[in-house]
Amino acid sequence: MSYDDNNIFAKILRGEIPCKKVHEDDFTLAFHDINPQAPVHVLVIPKGKYVSMADFSAKASEAEIAGFIRAVGKVARDLGLEEEGYRVLANIGANGGQEVPHLHVHICGGRKLGRMIHLA
Numbered sequence: 484m485s486y487d488d489n490n491i492f493a494k495i496l497r498g499e500i501p502c503k504k505v506h507e508d509d510f511t512l513a514f515h516d517i518n519p520q521a522p523v524h525v526l527v528i529p530k531g532k533y534v535s536m537a538d539f540s541a542k543a544s545e546a547e548i549a550g551f552i553r554a555v556g557k558v559a560r561d562l563g564l565e566e567e568g569y570r571v572l573a574n575i576g577a578n579g580g581q582e583v584p585h586l587h588v589h590i591c592g593g594r595k596l597g598r599m600i601h602l603a
């Protein structure tokens with residue numbers, strides 16, 4: 484799948500749509516999900532134009548990959564989720580139910596989440 488410059492997260496990155504930011508660095512932006520599925524529900528996205536994990540892992544620089552993973556950990560820690568635990572998940576492609584074609588991981592916590600959030 485090629486990258487669509489008009490996807491919602493591209494617009495957020497360009498500042499065309501507001502977001503409730505929780506973290507930003509050279510490589511990564513993190514913000515609250517507009518439709519939270521848990522008491523804490525934050526999305527972490529690389530700033531680069533990557534659709535999927537395969538796309539990101541094949542094309543991103545070492546610094547982008549390290550920056551992204553470090554940001555996921557930092558955001559979870561800063562949100563106070565480390566002690567009680569949380570879930571990190573990424574929906575990829577049609578079978579994964581990915582709605583926004585810009586790679587993102589969900590960080591969900593603040594309550595017991597069950598074995599999975601959704602399989603349906």
Ligand code: 5GP
Pocket residue numbers: 491500502503514515516517518519526573574580581582583584
């Ligand atoms: P996906 O299903 O692609 O893994 O997740 C996309 C997520 O983006 C959904 O949880 C949805 O609520 C969230 N989302 C969609 N549009 C917006 C938006 O404009 N702002 C924010 N903050 N989140 C959005």
